Amino acid sequence: MELVADTNVAISAILRPGMTRVLVLYPGFRLYAPEHIVTEIDFHRAELVQKSRLEEGAYSDAVRTVLSNIVIAPELGYRAFEDAAIAISPDHDDWAFFAVALQRNCAIWSNEKRLKNQDKVEVYNTEELLEILQIR
Structure with missing residues (x-):
């Protein structure tokens, strides 16, 4: 299943x-995000390190792990x-x-309810994805 993951996810x-x-x-998901997700996460680094309560190295490892599982879509493409x-x-x-969802012809993964206030792109929240996968 292809999905565009939003920054909050x-x-x-x-x-x-x-x-x-x-x-x-x-492994059943192929996740995408617009390239600015990387700069946005980096911009909030200090705040996120504090919120995570992780050491700097562990935080960096978590960022690498998460971002290595998201295909970063170049702005030129979308x-x-x-x-x-x-x-x-x-x-x-x-x-x-x-734009990435339209480019890829796929849904968006976001927990922001307001993103569902349109009828062109399917938007799933985390709970809905867990139900689809029958994890909960």
Whole structure:
């Protein structure tokens, strides 16, 4: 199953070794994200290290593990879908995730309820994915 993982999903998987990380590492998923996810995670590094309560090295390992399981989509590839993505994205800040989803013709994995307020791209939250996989 191909999915576009939003930044909060990636951050959740980095911060805690819970079900979100299990799903990120699940071999049946092929995850994508727009390239700015890397700079966004790096921008919030100090705050995330503090929240994770991990040592710097362990935090870096968690980031590497999570991001190595997400295909980073280059902006050049999804930029062609920008106008369509902006038109359907309930939040302008999330247009790139919708653009990658349109480019890949796949769903988005996000726990933000407002992203479901459109009917062009399927959006699954973590609980729904666990149900699909019959983990819960």
